[in-house]
Each structure stands twice: as C-alpha cells, then as structure tokens.
Amino acid sequence: MIQRIDAWTQFKLRCRLAREIFAFWSLSLRHNASIATDRSLNKTQNTLLREAHVIEKGLSLRHPRRGFGQGKILALLRNIDRYLATYPEADKDFILYPLSVVGSYIAHSTKTGSFNADIATHFKQLVARIDADFSAIQSGVKEVTRDQLHANCNSGFESLLFSRHSIRYFAAATPARDLIQKALRLAQQTPSACNRQGWRTHVFHGESCNRMAIWHGGASGFEDEVRCCILVTGDMNAFLLHEIHQVYIDGGMYAMNLVNALHSTGLGTIPLSCGFFHDKLSALKTVFDIPSNEVPILIVGVGYLEDRFRVAVSARKPIHVTNTYH
Numbered sequence: 001m002i003q004r005i006d007a008w009t010q011f012k013l014r015c016r017l018a019r020e021i022f023a024f025w026s027l028s029l030r031h032n033a034s035i036a037t038d039r040s041l042n043k044t045q046n047t048l049l050r051e052a053h054v055i056e057k058g059l060s061l062r063h064p065r066r067g068f069g070q071g072k073i074l075a076l077l078r079n080i081d082r083y084l085a086t087y088p089e090a091d092k093d094f095i096l097y098p099l100s101v102v103g104s105y106i107a108h109s110t111k112t113g114s115f116n117a118d119i120a121t122h123f124k125q126l127v128a129r130i131d132a133d134f135s136a137i138q139s140g141v142k143e144v145t146r147d148q149l150h151a152n153c154n155s156g157f158e159s160l161l162f163s164r165h166s167i168r169y170f171a172a173a174t175p176a177r178d179l180i181q182k183a184l185r186l187a188q189q190t191p192s193a194c195n196r197q198g199w200r201t202h203v204f205h206g207e208s209c210n211r212m213a214i215w216h217g218g219a220s221g222f223e224d225e226v227r228c229c230i231l232v233t234g235d236m237n238a239f240l241l242h243e244i245h246q247v248y249i250d251g252g253m254y255a256m257n258l259v260n261a262l263h264s265t266g267l268g269t270i271p272l273s274c275g276f277f278h279d280k281l282s283a284l285k286t287v288f289d290i291p292s293n294e295v296p297i298l299i300v301g302v303g304y305l306e307d308r309f310r311v312a313v314s315a316r317k318p319i320h321v322t323n324t325y326h
C-alpha cells in the first residue's frame, strides 16, 4: 500500500529539499568552472580544453566558414599565455593539445586562403617558448568513410566504441523509422536505479527538427544538416528527494546507450548538450510541447552517413589522468 505522508513530514521534506539545493549551490560556488576560473589550475585547464575543442569542431563542419573562429583563436592564444604566466610550474605538455589545434587551424586557413598573420606569429612564439614537440599529439580533423564505419559499428564492443564519432554533416534523407525504433529498443536495455526507467524520448523530423537545432544553438553552422532530433528527457516523477540528481544520471546513461545503439545501426549521431539556463529550457515546454515533469538530458542529432566525411579527432586523456586506484 502507498503510504500517506502527513503535513509535518511534508514540511520536513520541503526543508530537506532546500538544504540539498543549498548544498549544491555551495558546491557549485566553489567548484564550477565559471566562478573564479583564474584561481584554479584545474578550471583553467578545462577552459583551455573547451576553447580548443570549439575550433576542432568548427573544422569538422561540411564547409567551415572561411576565416571562422579567428577571434576565438586569438583569445585562446592569450589564455595560453596567461596560463603559462599564472602557473609557471604547471605541466607544459598540457598546452600541446590546444596549441596543436591552433596548428591544425593554421594549416586549414593557409589552404583556404584565410591565413591570419597575427595568429601564426603568436603560435610560433608559444611553440618556441615551450619548445613544443607535437609528435605524440593528435588534433584537428580526420577523414572517415561510410564503408569503414559500417564495417566496425556492429562487429564487437571495442570496434563499436572506437568507430563512433560525433558527426556534423549527413546525407539528405531522413532516417527510417525502423532504424530509430531498433535503436530505441536497444537503448531500453539501459540499467536504471530500481529499474524505474525514468527516461523519455521525443523524436522530431523535418521542420520541427530544424527548429529544435536552431533553438539549441550548439549546432551552429550545421543546423540544416541534422535530419532527425531525438530529445532524451528524464521524468522527475520517478525520483525521490534524496536522489534529486538521479534523474540526470539514469537519463545520461540511457542517452549514451541510445547514441551507441544508433551508431550500431549504421546511422551517424551528434550529441547536443542540454546544459542551458532554465529560462532558455522553458522553450521545451512552450515551443516543443514537452511535459513540465520532464527535464532535458540530451538532444541526439541523427542522419545517414555521407560516403566520406570529416570528424574532429577529439583526442582522449590518458587514463592515468582520470583514474585513481584506491
């Protein structure tokens, strides 16, 4: 039988929720990368990674805009200067990846006739300053073929993981419903806390998909490429007060499985973040008709693969950086 909760208990639960939210507020004030960024080596490094990746992403579009991102590159180079000045003892090798992205950008802009001398001079100065050796660094974009990807996307777990990439341009056709259905059925195998399966999906095609990609903004420069948007949400009705973040955890696990499942069917995907302020997210209810008990987890842009396409290299950190044995 479902227990009725008396008024006093209801009141205590509301206070408990306020304490949880306050605890998260305090944690965010200390550790969020937007706050006091310059005072933390870790936050600064993450900021540089993000700024470098934005450039890599730009290079992976079907037609990168001529001369795109010059302002962002100059800002990145200034931030690298500041990093070296603020943290003279810090790992100089960390700079290799962002610098190497700038190198890839310079190679691209030289080829496309949009060479910027200020960027090239600043880059050379930094390379000389840290005596950079890029031999072990991969950055920029690489070419992938549909045949290669199809040979690997469903032949084993390892090759599935290594053959998946975020793809930012697709063939013109809309993905067939039976492929989407298959991926949804596969992703349904995601484990969840107490098997509540609190995820939901909303599939958009055509005009509504395009509207969603434009509203999103993180698909800037490739909004028209996304042929189908699958919005993954989490149902807050499935979770209790002691687990207010669980909706994002279960939803995130589901979203990852959905991305891999779509990839296993041979479709291409681009995950699009739902990390926005709540006032922007309110459009999901008012414009896209998403129930208010559902919080957005991820938009997965989907499409068929072109014969050949470029993807960002998106090099991974070595596991000794992200793992601690206890």
Ligand SMILES: Cc1cc2nc3c(=O)[nH]c(=O)nc-3n(C[C@H](O)[C@H](O)[C@H](O)COP(=O)(O)O)c2cc1C
Pocket: 053, 057, 164, 165, 166, 167, 168, 218, 219, 270, 271, 272, 273, 274, 298, 311, 312, 313, 314
């Ligand atoms: C939660 C999440 C949000 C993302 N948001 C965007 C986005 O808004 N725009 C974009 O172009 N790529 C986005 N990406 C793709 C990442 O840039 C990409 O996953 C990362 O660089 C690793 O590359 P890979 O997916 O090719 O392995 C997102 C990925 C994730 C997981």
